[in-house]
Amino acid sequence: MPELSSYRPTERTVPTRSRERASYDRELVHSVLDEGYVCHLGFIRDGAPVVLPTLYARRDERLYIHGSTGSRPLRAAGAPDPGLAVCLTVTHVDGLVLARSAFHHSINYRSVVVHGTAYQVTDPEEQRTALDTIVDHVVPGRSADSRPADAKELAATAVVRLDLDEVSVKIRTGDPNDEPADLSLPHWAGVVPLARGYGAPVPSGDLDPAVALPGYLR
Amino acid sequence: MPELSSYRPTERTVPTRSRERASYDRELVHSVLDEGYVCHLGFIRDGAPVVLPTLYARRDERLYIHGSTGSRPLRAAGAPDPGLAVCLTVTHVDGLVLARSAFHHSINYRSVVVHGTAYQVTDPEEQRTALDTIVDHVVPGRSADSRPADAKELAATAVVRLDLDEVSVKIRTGDPNDEPADLSLPHWAGVVPLARGYGAPVPSGDLDPAVALPGYLR
Numbered sequence: 491m492p493e494l495s496s497y498r499p500t501e502r503t504v505p506t507r508s509r510e511r512a513s514y515d516r517e518l519v520h521s522v523l524d525e526g527y528v529c530h531l532g533f534i535r536d537g538a539p540v541v542l543p544t545l546y547a548r549r550d551e552r553l554y555i556h557g558s559t560g561s562r563p564l565r566a567a568g569a570p571d572p573g574l575a576v577c578l579t580v581t582h583v584d585g586l587v588l589a590r591s592a593f594h595h596s597i598n599y600r601s602v603v604v605h606g607t608a609y610q611v612t613d614p615e616e617q618r619t620a621l622d623t624i625v626d627h628v629v630p631g632r633s634a635d636s637r638p639a640d641a642k643e644l645a646a647t648a649v650v651r652l653d654l655d656e657v658s659v660k661i662r663t664g665d666p667n668d669e670p671a672d673l674s675l676p677h678w679a680g681v682v683p684l685a686r687g688y689g690a691p692v693p694s695g696d697l698d699p700a701v702a703l704p705g706y707l708r
Numbered sequence: 709m710p711e712l713s714s715y716r717p718t719e720r721t722v723p724t725r726s727r728e729r730a731s732y733d734r735e736l737v738h739s740v741l742d743e744g745y746v747c748h749l750g751f752i753r754d755g756a757p758v759v760l761p762t763l764y765a766r767r768d769e770r771l772y773i774h775g776s777t778g779s780r781p782l783r784a785a786g787a788p789d790p791g792l793a794v795c796l797t798v799t800h801v802d803g804l805v806l807a808r809s810a811f812h813h814s815i816n817y818r819s820v821v822v823h824g825t826a827y828q829v830t831d832p833e834e835q836r837t838a839l840d841t842i843v844d845h846v847v848p849g850r851s852a853d854s855r856p857a858d859a860k861e862l863a864a865t866a867v868v869r870l871d872l873d874e875v876s877v878k879i880r881t882g883d884p885n886d887e888p889a890d891l892s893l894p895h896w897a898g899v900v901p902l903a904r905g906y907g908a909p910v911p912s913g914d915l916d917p918a919v920a921l922p923g924y925l926r
Contacts, residue, residue, distance in 0.1 A: 502753070528801050528815065530748035532759035535720070541750035541759050543799040543819050581761040583746055586906075588925075592843055592854045593861040597746065601761050625810050629900075636810045636895050643811040665912040677854050678922050679915050682847075683907035688804075694883040694897040704896050707806075 502605060503658035511660045519659045522602045523548045523580055527628045531555060532577040533608075546578070547620075547627035548654075553578065553604065554611070554620040555650040573607040578652055586682040589666035590675040598662050598681060605656040611649040620649045631706035720823060721876035729878045737877045740820045741766045741798055745846045749773060750795040751826075764796070765838075765845035766872075771796065771822065772829070772838040773868040791825040796870055804900040807884035808893040816880050816899060823874040829867040838867045849924035 497503075497514040505512050513519075529546045532539060545556045555578070585598035611617045621644075622633040639647065666679050691707050693699075715721075715732040723730050731737075747764045750757060763774045773796070803816035829835045839862075840851040857865065884897050909925050911917075 502756070502758075528799065528817075530750075530759050530797055530799070532748075532750040532757035532795070534752060534757050538720070538793050538823065539750035539752050539757055539795045540720075540823075541748050541795045541797040541821070543797065543817065545815065575756050577750070577757045577759045579748055579759040579761065581746065581748070586846055588847060588850065588854075590855055591857070591861070592839060592851060593857045593865065595843055595846070595850075595854070597763065597846075599746075599761065603759070605756065605758075621810060625813055628804055628813070628815075629806060632806065632813070633810060636806075636813070637808055637890055637893055639809070639811045643809070647811065665914070668912075668914075672855055673914055674916070675855055676919060678909075678919050678925070679912040681910045681912075682925065683910065685903075685905040685907045687903040687905075689901035689903045691896075692899045692901065694886075694899075696883070696886075696891055697897050698892070701894060701896050707896070707900065 497655070497657045499658070500605075500656050503603065503656055505658075505660065508660070508662075511662055513659050513661065514657070515659070518661075519602055519654070519657055520548065522582065522600045522659050523553070524627075525582060526580045527624075529555070529578050529580045532579070533574055545624055545628065546580075547624040549620070549623050551654045553652045553654065554624055555608065555652065556621070556624050557648050557650070573609040574650075576604075576606060576608045576652060578604040578606075583684055584663070585684055587662075587666050588679055588682065590668045590672040590677045590679050594666050594668055596662060596666065598664070600659065600661045602657065602659045604652060604654060606652050608650045608652045611651050614644070616651075617644060617647070617649050620651070621647065629706065631704075635704055635706075715873070715875045717876070718823075718874050721821070721874055723876075723878065726878070726880075729880055731877050731879065732875070733877070736879075737820055737872070737875050738766065740800065740818045740877050741771070742845075743800060744798045745842075747771075747773070747796050747798045750797070751792055763842055763846065764798075765842040767838070767841050769872045771870045771872065772842055773826065773870065774839070774842050775866050775868070791827040792868075794822075794824060794826045794870060796822040796824075801902055802881070803902055805880075805884050806897055806900065808886045808890040808895045808897050812884050812886055814880060814884065816882070818877065818879045820875065820877045822870060822872060824870050826868045826870045829869050832862070834869075835862060835865070835867050838869070839865065847924065849922075853922055853924075
């Protein structure tokens with residue numbers, strides 16, 4: 491069966507407002523997910539919502555979330571089926587939108603929201619591949635240049651999977667949307683872009699000076 | 709009663725692991741909150757968790773969250789008491805931590821988690837002050853240099869408040885924690901710092917060229 495180019499909208503992925511900002515396009519969702527590596531994972535614990543920042547990576551139509559076997563959400567997801575109901579959100583802030591009116595101030599952003607059920611990965615091969623995927627997602631090429639996890643470390647690491655099925659992306663771009671009557675006001679209007687990047691790598695205090703900076707960090 | 713210098717730890721703000729990374733210090737919590745302006749707000753809708761990115765600002769021991777009166781969480785918080793149970797999380801990613809072993813790879817970060825009940829602000833004066841606080845939190849000085857919200861706009865804007873009471877901050881800093889046996893491995897180890905900043909402001913396409921860039925954006 492050919493893969494559909496869009497995720498199917500559901501009652502909870504269609505926003506109540508600014509619907510024109512929502513999309514279900516698969517490639518667009520993937521591109522937003524692949525640009526980040528820290529998500530905010532929401533779940534319910536003792537009847538209350540909990541939101542924790544967590545590392546993730548995508549592999550095809552599956553997200554992998556990394557944690558300790560001792561952490562609360564991963565323990566819950568590892569409990570006997572039916573897994574853990576989660577909402578996983580990834581947000582990139584791209585710019586500050588300054589309008590003439592206080593009311594129309596906004597943020598340019600891209601945000602993916604995934605609803606679903608997270609399950610602990612129990613297959614050792616899938617677990618190992620998922621951990622490599624997460625390391626390489628944060629620093630491409632790194633998993634081949636580090637000591638692989640041993641059996642004890644694998645046992646201490648929980649990997650949770652979440653399939654991409656009920657997914658949407660919401661995007662705001664461009665200029666402020668001022669009221670026509672406000673256009674002649676003397677206030678500056680426009681967008682202040684946010685810049686992201688990396689500083690120079692800082693070697694660990696115990697690093698042998700003979701170990702050169704690898705090419706993938708230059 | 710003098711304000712305590714720390715928030716009181718509770719069962720849900722004491723982490724199950726890496727407890728040494730958790731703090732309840734009020735000034736530290738404030739500094740992490742004040743450095744950001746986009747939080748991830750978690751709540752429960754139809755029995756499932758939802759996590760949405762949202763603008764916020766702090767005023768003393770209260771957070772204000774901004775939204776439309778039509779948005780789902782704000783409608784819920786505006787419903788008759790007892791408000792909306794939320795978890796509000798703010799995360800700054802400071803660096804990528806590369807260890808010799810795949811297992812000890814990590815992220816340097818600072819993350820505040822606030823548990824509590826959000827209520828819609830109904831006092832018009834508090835609502836107006838809260839909106840100014842949010843605008844000035846994102847761009848200091850901006851609320852005085854924009855057209856204030858009129859009655860119709862205020863009616864269309866929901867502001868939700870969340871008191872800082874059950875709060876913790878979790879921080880990881882510094883070098884990777886490699887195993888002693890791994891220190892002689894030939895892999896580079898250290899931290900890649902993340903850089904954040906702003907690009908040059910981009911005037912709106914409909915901005916009168918006579919309007920100069922304000923000093924607070926230079």
